[in-house]
Amino acid sequence: MNEKLAIVSELPEGFYDFEPDQILALFPTPTLIQLSGDKSPPIFVSILLHGNEYSGLKSVQALLKKYTNGLPRSMYLFVGNVTATALGLRVIPGQTDYNRCWPGTGMAANDETEMMQTVFDFVTRKPLFAAIDVHNNSGLNPHYAGITTVTDENQHLAAMFNHIGLVFTRPKGVSTMAFDHICPAAILECARPGDELGIQHATELLDALLHMDHFPNRPVPAHDLQLVRTLATLNIPDQVSIDFDLSSQADLLFQQDFDHLNFTEIKTHDVFAHTRVDRPLEITNQLGEDVTDELIRVEDGRIYLNKTLMPAMITMDEAIIRQDCLCHLLVDYHLETLDNR
Ligand SMILES: [Zn+2]
Incomplete structure (x- = not known):
């Protein structure tokens, strides 16, 4: 797979309402979109690193539709595995998993590790406010955030999403781990693809990040977050x-x-x-x-x-x-x- 990264500064026509299977008409290749807003530093949001996990797309569509007249904060949006999305697959057989090839991966260098390095280098040239990677899983799970380092800020992020947070250190090469030590970072597991509650909570979390001035500088109260x-x-x-x-x-x-x-x-x-x-x-x-x-x-x-x-x-x-x-x-x-x- 040799897909070229596009870097643009505008949303394509028809962004707010398209369905995942139409994605190649708007995003023929993986695309990093740089959107400027009132506040900085920007947030980094990645969606569709797994092609069939489209709740992230739905939540950024809802979020950005709300701010057609201007974003409260600058934002980078990375639209990941567009070819797998078009086919409704997590990853195309034989293709590199887009959430295993970020800086810190143990994987040998290939087109995908280079693409994620390019995205990472581009968005970390200046400080970031937070990095959020939106996913889904299968089965009857509640929505929850995953964090790879237990800091107060990461726990705040997790608690903003749900009262349960998962700490994980494997697999390597996931986006959240790459952004740790750069800014607060979390992966949002929004239950099954299309689950309305998961989409709504992801949208609300992103919306809150667009408005916040800073993370609270106190620990998360124990009853607000059960870390597992x-x-x-x-x-x-x-x-x-x-x-x-x-x-x-x-x-x-x-x-x-x-x-x-x-x-x-x-x-x-x-x-x-x-x-x-x-x-x-x-x-x-x-x-x-x-x-x-x-x-x-x-x-x-x-x-x-x-x-x-x-x-x-x-x-x-x-x-x-x-x-x-x-x-x-x-x-x-x-x-x-x-x-x-
Ligand atoms: Zn996933």
């Missing part, structure tokens, strides 16, 4: 059959609405799942080490967690479970974790 981090990833061995129906005869059974447990705390006496086999799950920590026996126990065919954890990014699609994982298990960021042993 990924402790472990939960996989199901290939030979273990699964079903999301407790009356089924499969080896491993979850309740029918298992994905409603996303971001809810599962206590040590709550039944997590039911099993007919001895080792129905494989749980690995962030270092890839097996922590199954530390984290779960099986009693009379019932699976319990050994510590209070929060499942997140649950998928109930068996193909995705087999390829990727069933879910991640999150833990309160401020608590001692297995990785710190």
Whole structure:
């Protein structure tokens, strides 16, 4: 893929109302748009780094439509993977993932790493107020912000979006990590693509950033933000059959609405799942080490967690479970974790 970056200073005709599948008519290539407004420093907003995650497009369309007579603050808008967007794909098979190739990536240099370096260098020539990267995920997740460094400003950003924030340090090469230490930076996970509440909250957050003079210089009150981090990833061995129906005869059974447990705390006496086999799950920590026996126990065919954890990014699609994982298990960021042993 050899796509040329365009750098422009105006929104194309028809920007406010076009649909993602029409994107190539307005943005034939990835485009950085420099929009001037009353206040500086500008914010940097990236959308469509994953082509099918179009809530960011909807939110900047709503935001910028409001300010056709002038923006309260200058803004850079980076419209990322336009070819994947046109096809409704996260990334085109064989193409570099646009959110793995930012400065700090471990990836060998290629056209995409060079493009993101160019964007990064361009927008960081002068100070930035904040950097926001807008995404979606699958499954029944609430909207939440992800931050890669736990600073007061990043926590303010996360709390402005929702009362839960995820701290992550992997994968490398994500936009949010590149902007850390430059300005407050967060990734907004706006629930499923098109989810109205996610779009609305992203729009409101961006709107607030256009108006703010500075971030509050006090810590975020604890009740305004629960910070969590990924402790472990939960996989199901290939030979273990699964079903999301407790009356089924499969080896491993979850309740029918298992994905409603996303971001809810599962206590040590709550039944997590039911099993007919001895080792129905494989749980690995962030270092890839097996922590199954530390984290779960099986009693009379019932699976319990050994510590209070929060499942997140649950998928109930068996193909995705087999390829990727069933879910991640999150833990309160401020608590001692297995990785710190
Ligand atoms: Zn994404």
